[in-house]
Amino acid sequence: MCPPHASEPQQAPLPIIDLSDGARAAALMRDAAASHGFFYIVNHGVDSTLVQRQFEQSRAFFALPEAEKNKVEANEQARGYTSSTYQTVDPKSTVPDALEGFWAWIPEVQPGEPGSELPYKGLNIWPDADLVPGFRETLTEYMVATEKLSRRVIKLVAQALDLPEDYFEPFFRHAQNQLRTMHYLKGKSEPENGKFGAGQHTDWGFITFLVDDGTPGLQLNYTGEWEDVKPVPNSFIVNFGDMLNEWSNGKFKSTKHRVVKPEKERYSCALFVAPSPDARIECLPTCVNGGAKYEPLLASQYLESKYKQLADSKKALADGTLKPI
Numbered sequence: 001m002c003p004p005h006a007s008e009p010q011q012a013p014l015p016i017i018d019l020s021d022g023a024r025a026a027a028l029m030r031d032a033a034a035s036h037g038f039f040y041i042v043n044h045g046v047d048s049t050l051v052q053r054q055f056e057q058s059r060a061f062f063a064l065p066e067a068e069k070n071k072v073e074a075n076e077q078a079r080g081y082t083s084s085t086y087q088t089v090d091p092k093s094t095v096p097d098a099l100e101g102f103w104a105w106i107p108e109v110q111p112g113e114p115g116s117e118l119p120y121k122g123l124n125i126w127p128d129a130d131l132v133p134g135f136r137e138t139l140t141e142y143m144v145a146t147e148k149l150s151r152r153v154i155k156l157v158a159q160a161l162d163l164p165e166d167y168f169e170p171f172f173r174h175a176q177n178q179l180r181t182m183h184y185l186k187g188k189s190e191p192e193n194g195k196f197g198a199g200q201h202t203d204w205g206f207i208t209f210l211v212d213d214g215t216p217g218l219q220l221n222y223t224g225e226w227e228d229v230k231p232v233p234n235s236f237i238v239n240f241g242d243m244l245n246e247w248s249n250g251k252f253k254s255t256k257h258r259v260v261k262p263e264k265e266r267y268s269c270a271l272f273v274a275p276s277p278d279a280r281i282e283c284l285p286t287c288v289n290g291g292a293k294y295e296p297l298l299a300s301q302y303l304e305s306k307y308k309q310l311a312d313s314k315k316a317l318a319d320g321t322l323k324p325i
């Protein structure tokens with residue numbers, strides 16, 4: 001077999017963590033957090049047929065005419081459809097990221113219910129059920145299953161940080177969990193020309209759970225070089241976000257990543273998990289070591305500023321004022 005061409009990205013040697021082996025999982029996660037900030041999980045308890053149904057429904061939604069999708073255009077609460085001109089996250093981009101998305105949050109909160117005044121707590125918006133029968137039900141079922149998984153994994157994170165397993169629970173009482181199902185458009189990325197599936201960024205929250213349709217494209221950079229994250233069937237790709245990076249004083253890395261895609265379309269779906277709006281993120285007691293490296297931050301402020309920056313990125317691209325996100 002030929003060695004890869006010198007300029008071709010290598011495959012990132014990410015660990016595969018088996019969640020059915022809880023005792024080892026926390027230790028493996030601690031190592032993954034300190035090196036790549038990314039890993040796969042298997043035996044995670046989310047039914048593979050549910051993952052596939054999610055992709056079928058997402059395909060059906062994205063296949064709708066643009067005019068129908070725009071009827072559920074993303075609102076101020078970051079719910080709904082984002083078209084292929086919505087986001088640009090990398091200042092090196094020359095065109096918007098080549099993807100469209102659909103965003104929903106879990107849990108939903110009815111108007112007037114306790115918590116409904118908090119950011120991103122409200123009701124999701126959905127396309128007409130006749131247009132994509134089952135879309136709402138399937139995505140909701142998928143969110144419920146992955147949110148449940150997130151609660152389990154957050155306990156492992158606590159253990160990996162030498163904290164009691166329920167340490168983070170009070171911080172996630174009003175967790176801010178966003179689902180984004182994504183459709184990367186046909187056409188090969190040209191990173192050298194500023195054309196990405198998704199430009200380089202870090203995730204903003206605590207932890208992200210990603211599935212893809214088996215099409216490669218995700219790349220990470222923790223060494224200064226871009227490396228491919230190969231699709232692994234029946235796994236979730238898990239990575240840590242900025243909030244956990246800061247909470248852990250840099251022990252749990254929030255690693256830069258991007259999507260550089262082949263010619264064909266690609267579908268992926270992420271659950272972004274962040275703590276309650278009032279969570280104050282400051283160096284954890286087990287991570288103080290040589291002193292806290294980051295100023296404390298409030299989850300709501302951080303998240304809202306990032307969503308705003310994303311919503312404004314179309315204008316920033318046109319004005320030449322894009323900033324890293």
Ligand SMILES: O=C(O)CCC(=O)C(=O)O
Pocket residue numbers: 180182198203210212217218257258259268269270
């Ligand atoms: O689609 C992917 O593989 C990654 C998407 C991603 O990084 C994101 O939406 O934050």
Ligand SMILES: [Fe+2]
Pocket residue numbers: 201202203257
């Ligand atoms: Fe990301």
